Amino acid sequence: MIQELSSSTKKCHVIEISVNNVHSNQDIISLYKDACDAETDAIKANKKEILYWCLYIKVFKSIYKDFMINNKVGEKKVKGQVYDFIIEGFPNTKHKTLCR
Numbered sequence: 001m002i003q004e005l006s007s008s009t010k011k012c013h014v015i016e017i018s019v020n021n022v023h024s025n026q027d028i029i030s031l032y033k034d035a036c037d038a039e040t041d042a043i044k045a046n047k048k049e050i051l052y053w054c055l056y057i058k059v060f061k062s063i064y065k066d067f068m069i070n071n072k073v074g075e076k077k078v079k080g081q082v083y084d085f086i087i088e089g090f091p092n093t094k095h096k097t098l099c100r
Helices: 002-006 027-073 075-089 096-100
Strands: none
Touching: 002 075, 027 075
């Protein structure tokens, strides 16, 4: 399991997990507590991620609808322009990623 977690190919903020980080004299109760704490942190992180994606979608829709009305252009063209704007701030991001 540790190998699977540490060999993840996802490009995210990853905390390095290693068997060496666990002290050999650490007892089962503290390991259980650490696992529970990690689970709680993961749940909070997932909720935070969902919140940010919802806010992103809300702002994205607002931007492209306003731009469509003000500049009288189609939805597809406006989305492409918004994607271009985002890519300026995050050059390693691709249009395909934003479309997903």
